[in-house]
Amino acid sequence: MFERTKNLRLSIIKQIELKASVFPDAISLAQGVPSFDTPVCVKRRVERALRRGVVAKYSLSPGLPELRELIEIQLEKENMFYDWEKEIIVTAGTIEGITASILAITAPGDEIIIPEPTYTSYREVIYLAGCKPVFVPLNEKKGWAFGLNEYEKAITDRTKAIFFCNPNNPTGTIYSKEQQLGLAGLAKKYNLFIITDEVYKDFVYNNEQIFSLAEIPDLREQVIRIYGFSKAYAMTGWRVGYVHSDEKIIREIVKVHDALVTCAPVISQYAAMGALEMGEGDVENFNKNYKKRRALICARLDNLKNIFSYVYPQSAYYVFPKIKINIKNAWDFSLELLDKTHVAVVPGSAFGNNGEAHIRLSFGRSEEDINTAFDRFDDYFKNA
Numbered sequence: 001m002f003e004r005t006k007n008l009r010l011s012i013i014k015q016i017e018l019k020a021s022v023f024p025d026a027i028s029l030a031q032g033v034p035s036f037d038t039p040v041c042v043k044r045r046v047e048r049a050l051r052r053g054v055v056a057k058y059s060l061s062p063g064l065p066e067l068r069e070l071i072e073i074q075l076e077k078e079n080m081f082y083d084w085e086k087e088i089i090v091t092a093g094t095i096e097g098i099t100a101s102i103l104a105i106t107a108p109g110d111e112i113i114i115p116e117p118t119y120t121s122y123r124e125v126i127y128l129a130g131c132k133p134v135f136v137p138l139n140e141k142k143g144w145a146f147g148l149n150e151y152e153k154a155i156t157d158r159t160k161a162i163f164f165c166n167p168n169n170p171t172g173t174i175y176s177k178e179q180q181l182g183l184a185g186l187a188k189k190y191n192l193f194i195i196t197d198e199v200y201k202d203f204v205y206n207n208e209q210i211f212s213l214a215e216i217p218d219l220r221e222q223v224i225r226i227y228g229f230s231k232a233y234a235m236t237g238w239r240v241g242y243v244h245s246d247e248k249i250i251r252e253i254v255k256v257h258d259a260l261v262t263c264a265p266v267i268s269q270y271a272a273m274g275a276l277e278m279g280e281g282d283v284e285n286f287n288k289n290y291k292k293r294r295a296l297i298c299a300r301l302d303n304l305k306n307i308f309s310y311v312y313p314q315s316a317y318y319v320f321p322k323i324k325i326n327i328k329n330a331w332d333f334s335l336e337l338l339d340k341t342h343v344a345v346v347p348g349s350a351f352g353n354n355g356e357a358h359i360r361l362s363f364g365r366s367e368e369d370i371n372t373a374f375d376r377f378d379d380y381f382k383n384a
Contacts, residue, residue: 007127011120012350020344027373030344035366036234039282045274055267061258063090064269070276079215086247089254090264094199094228097243100256101224102129110160117351119169137354144171148182161193167200170320170351170360172313177211187222195224200316202232205291220246232283233275240268290317293363300374317364323357341376
């Protein structure tokens with residue numbers, strides 16, 4: 001009866017949050033929600049739009065022209081050159097941009113290659129499009145790097161795209177320019193699209209510049225780049241992002257975007273304008289705090305080195321520790337932690353089979369939450 005949805009599942013991250021909601025004292029290190037409130041400059045930009053009475057009606061389907069112009073300017077600063085009128089769509093968050101892009105470029109039965117572990121909802125979007133996700137395991141011993149040979153072996157005559165998140169969620173890995181150029185070579189060789197989700201690209205803790213394949217003019221007819229304001233600007237509830245690519249690709253994506261949502265929420269588009277116009281200082285401040293929290297959560301993990309091992313995250317606000325003790329599986333382990341400590345974590349299996357025997361912890365939460373959660377862990381594992 002439900003052919004389109006029979007292979008879909010509610011995100012395991014959301015399942016964990018639902019289970020945690022029954023505990024009044026629950027602390028969540030699960031969902032990737034920044035602890036910070038949306039910056040004041042963003043709120044003021046929205047307040048001004050509300051007073052002017054300009055948020056009650058639809059925008060053009062691709063988005064407000066003023067916002068798309070600001071996005072073009074921001075992309076130019078990052079060495080990416082795209083026409084705001086023809087090559088940029090404002091979306092209802094990154095996941096809508098991803099969904100519209102995949103629906104536009106694929107046909108049922110196509111295959112999309114994704115690394116493993118990777119963000120859980122990618123799998124669901126691919127299934128929703130009637131396509132098949134093909135997983136290529138990342139190498140934990142090499143800092144969750146990918147092997148180009150493994151990617152090439154995964155390519156078949158049904159492969160349509162290579163899709164990855166850079167920096168990676170859940171591992172916090174930053175893929176180097178050389179690694180990405182290797183993928184670009186495969187895309188050229190086999191005539192594939194590359195979809196790159198760069199929602200965490202602002203989370204850099206060592207003054208490192210994150211490279212994007214969208215910077216290369218010769219790849220613009222193959223690369224679809226997606227970005228959102230949710231993480232960097234503490235705007236997860238506003239649901240606004242954008243997708244950009246070559247004009248002939250965007251022309252097809254916008255048809256799907258229009259069918260899905262008509263346009264991104266106009267009030268959120270004004271919020272995004274405020275973020276681009278005035279939010280740079282807030283992003284820098286958030287990064288300073290996340291860098292401290294990364295050090296804190298890793299120090300607390302070091303105190304439990306008989307329970308966990310981990311790869312030090314380079315970016316994003318996640319750490320993905322491996323469980324060293326004997327467990328049945330990551331799902332049961334996460335449920336037991338929630339039941340005994342009232343701390344929510346995400347089982348690594350949510351991000352693919354290669355994530356089994358791991359959990360994802362978010363240091364996007366406050367230092368108080370991190371310390372309280374680990375105090376409970378310390379007590380639990382001491383008595384376990």
